[in-house]
Amino acid sequence: MKLTISARIILILLGLSLGAVAVTGEAIYSHLAYLWLFLLAGNLVWAIIGVRGITVQRLTRTARAEVGATFEEQFIVRNTTPLPRLWLAIRDESRLQGAEGSRILPLLVGGGTWPYHSRTQLAERGLFRLGPTVITSSDPFGLFPVSRRLSPGTQVLVYPKMFELNQFPALTGSLPGGETLRRRTQQITPNAAGVRNYEPGDPLRRIHWPSTARHGNLMVKEFELDPLAQVWIFVDADEAVQAALPGASLPSGLHPSTEDYAASIAATLARYFLRREQAVGFVCRAEVFTLLSAERGERQLGKILESLALFRAKGRLSLLALVTAQAKHLPRGSVVVLISPSTDREVVMAVDHVQRHGLRPVVILLEAASFGGRPGAAALAADLKTLGAPTIEIANGDDLSVALSKSQLYETPSLV
Numbered sequence: 482m483k484l485t486i487s488a489r490i491i492l493i494l495l496g497l498s499l500g501a502v503a504v505t506g507e508a509i510y511s512h513l514a515y516l517w518l519f520l521l522a523g524n525l526v527w528a529i530i531g532v533r534g535i536t537v538q539r540l541t542r543t544a545r546a547e548v549g550a551t552f553e554e555q556f557i558v559r560n561t562t563p564l565p566r567l568w569l570a571i572r573d574e575s576r577l578q579g580a581e582g583s584r585i586l587p588l589l590v591g592g593g594t595w596p597y598h599s600r601t602q603l604a605e606r607g608l609f610r611l612g613p614t615v616i617t618s619s620d621p622f623g624l625f626p627v628s629r630r631l632s633p634g635t636q637v638l639v640y641p642k643m644f645e646l647n648q649f650p651a652l653t654g655s656l657p658g659g660e661t662l663r664r665r666t667q668q669i670t671p672n673a674a675g676v677r678n679y680e681p682g683d684p685l686r687r688i689h690w691p692s693t694a695r696h697g698n699l700m701v702k703e704f705e706l707d708p709l710a711q712v713w714i715f716v717d718a719d720e721a722v723q724a725a726l727p728g729a730s731l732p733s734g735l736h737p738s739t740e741d742y743a744a745s746i747a748a749t750l751a752r753y754f755l756r757r758e759q760a761v762g763f764v765c766r767a768e769v770f771t772l773l774s775a776e777r778g779e780r781q782l783g784k785i786l787e788s789l790a791l792f793r794a795k796g797r798l799s800l801l802a803l804v805t806a807q808a809k810h811l812p813r814g815s816v817v818v819l820i821s822p823s824t825d826r827e828v829v830m831a832v833d834h835v836q837r838h839g840l841r842p843v844v845i846l847l848e849a850a851s852f853g854g855r856p857g858a859a860a861l862a863a864d865l866k867t868l869g870a871p872t873i874e875i876a877n878g879d880d881l882s883v884a885l886s887k888s889q890l891y892e893t894p895s896l897v
Contacts, residue, residue: 484624484625485623485624485625485626487622487623487624488521488624488625491517491520491521491624492517492521494513494517495514495517495518495521498510498511498513498514498517499514502514520622520624521624523620524620524621524622524624524625525620525624525625527620527621528618528619528620528624528625528626528627529625529627530562530564531566531569531618531619531620531627532569532616532617532618532627532628532629533562533629534560534561534562534564535558535559535560535561535566535569535589535616535618535629536558536559536561536631537556537557537558537559537571537614537616537631538556538557538559539554539555539556539557539582539611539612539614539634539635540554540555540557541553541554541555541611541635541637543637544635544636544637544638545637545638545639545640546603546637546638546639546640547603547639547640547641547642547643548603548604548605548606548639548640548641548642548734548735548745549602549603549604549642549734550602550603551600551601551602551603552577552600552601552602552603552637552639553598553599553600554582554598554599554600554601554611555596555597555598555599556571556582556584556596556597556598556599557594557595557596558571558586558589558594558595558596558597559593559594560589560590560591560592560593560594561592562591562592563591563592564591565588565589565590565591566586566588566589566618567587567588567621568585568586568587568588568618568619569585569586569589569616569617569618570583570584570585570586570616570617570618571583571584571585571586571614571615571616572614572615572616572617573599573612573614574612574613574614574615575609575610575611575612575633576609576610577601577603577605577609577611577637578603578604578605579601579602579603579604580599580601581599581600581601582599582601582614584597603639604734605639605736606639606640606641606642606741606744606789606790606792607638607639607790607791608636608637608638608639608790608791609636609637609638609639610633610634610635610636611633611634611635611636611637612631612632612633612634613630613631613632613633614630614631614634615628615629615630615631616628616629616630616631638787638790639790640748640786640787640789640790641741641744641745641747641748641786641789641790641792642733642734642735642745642748643745643748643749643752644745644749644880644881644882644885645882646749646750646753646882646885646886647886648886649750649753649754649885649886675702675703676689676692676700676701676702676703677700677701677703678698678699678700678701679698679699679700679701680701683701687701687702688700688701688702689701689702710812710814710815710816710841711759711760711761711762711775711811711812711815711816712750712754712759712760712761712762712775712815712816712818713761713762713763713764713775713811713815713816713817713818714747714750714751714761714762714763714764714785714818714820715764715765715800715803715804715807715817715818715819715820716743716744716747716763716764716765716767716792716820716821717743717794717799717800717803717819717820717821717822717823718740718743718765718766718767718792718793718794718795718796718798719794719796719797719798719799719800719823720794720795720796720797722739722821722822722823722824722825722849722854722855723738723739723740723794723822723854724738724739724822724849724850724852724853724854724855725737725738725739725740725852725853726738726852726853726877733878733880733881735881737852737877737878738852739794739822739847739849739852739854740792740793740794742847742852742875742877742881743792743794743820743821743822743847744789744790744792745881746820746845746875746881746885747763747785747789747820748785748786748789749881749885750818750885751763751781751782751785751786752782755777755778755779755781755782758777759777760775760776760777761775761776761777761781761785762774762775762776762811763784763785763788764803764807765788765792765796765803766796766798766803767792767793767794767795767796768793768795768796771788772807773785773788775815799823799825799827800819800821800823800827800828800831801827801828801830801831801834804817804819804831804834804835805831805834808834808835808838808840809838811838811840813838813839813840814839814840814841815840815841816840816841816842816843817835817840817841817842817843818842818843818845819831819832819835819842819843819844819845820845820847821844821845821846821847822846822847822848822849822852822854823849823861824849824854824855824856824857824858824860824861825861826861826864828844828846828861828865829861829864829865829868832844832865832868832870833868836868836870842870842871843870843871843872843873844865844870844871844872844873845872845873845875845885846858846861846862846865846872846873846874846875847875847876848874848875848876848877851876851877851878852877858874859874862874873885873887
């Protein structure tokens with residue numbers, strides 16, 4: 482509780498009145514002293530009970546959303562006491578950028594509720610806790626403002642902004658099939674590998690009835706992974722090559738930084754390939770090392786988006802070192818998408834390393850100079866052309882839906 486200037490003035494007046502009573506003995510000064518004393522005590526009691534018995538409930542429709550979406554939250558303020566509250570301020574101290582959950586409630590009757598909605602345009606990816614919420618009240622004269630802080634509630638995970646792609650021409654015709662992986666999978670694929678005895682938990686649709694009739698007990702089908710080439714997305718999180726411009730988000734919803742563009746591009750491509758039933762893997766060495774094995778389905782998309790929501794380009798490992806460590810573990814014929822703002826020759830070396838392992842590289846080169854970083858993206862793209870690696874150059878402010886659908890790309894050489 483803080484004393485306002487008005488409260489301090491009344492305390493001074495109380496002191497002066499008591500002093501005048503001691504010096505003069507006049508009754509009027511004693512009456513004034515009682516007046517100031519009752520004013521202070523009454524308003525202090527009013528302020529103390531002003532925030533007691535007040536609860537705030539915060540309800541959300543979803544705990545996950547995408548940058549650019551509108552996040553809706555419902556606040557329900559309850560007065561659990563029979564006494565009315567003439568003035569309440571609800572202040573939302575969430576770290577969620579642009580949060581608009583703060584309100585002024587002029588009157589909350591005893592036992593009453595005051596619901597209201599808050600809508601926030603999400604502008605930043607990450608994990609945000611909703612709260613804390615601060616309830617502030619005061620006495621009628623504003624002498625003793627009192628606050629009570631409520632603990633933070635649930636969290637909301639904000640994914641990178643994703644763009645719609647009609648095509649990704651760098652891979653057109655380059656995915657006729659990879660080497661048969663010969664690995665059992667719980668997914669149902671076109672590649673039946675045999676039958677085995679039924680085990681509790683196996684879905685009934687996998688029962689192979691002819692084999693069941695022949696063996697006299699339930700038999701289920703086993704499947705192998707689809708031999709279509711996998712897609713692996715590598716994001717360069719080396720802090721030394723990143724660049725960013727000051728300022729708010731662009732109209733596209735992206736911050737002018739290579740980190741934010743890389744996260745959005747990776748999320749966009751992951752969704753694009755997973756919608757086309759491709760197995761997608763993800764590799765990144767940021768503050769922590771992230772390796773998600775290639776899988777299909779919405780669950781895989783959720784895992785990749787969660788990693789990208791928390792992605793911060795604070796790594797100390799170059800793209801070449803990351804590729805060198807992981808390329809040998811990828812199935813031959815897989816597509817490797819390299820997303821990097823680097824202008825170093827190491828990117829060319831990384832592409833060459835990928836090709837030597839029988840993989841198909843695609844490079845998405847962020848023009849660091851347009852983000853306030855080092856120039857040299859054009860020269861690097863020319864070097865990548867000599868290797869036959871499909872390359873897309875993306876600058877700050879580019880429409881990713883258009884940039885990632887470019888058709889003027891270099892053909893990937895045949896792999897033997």
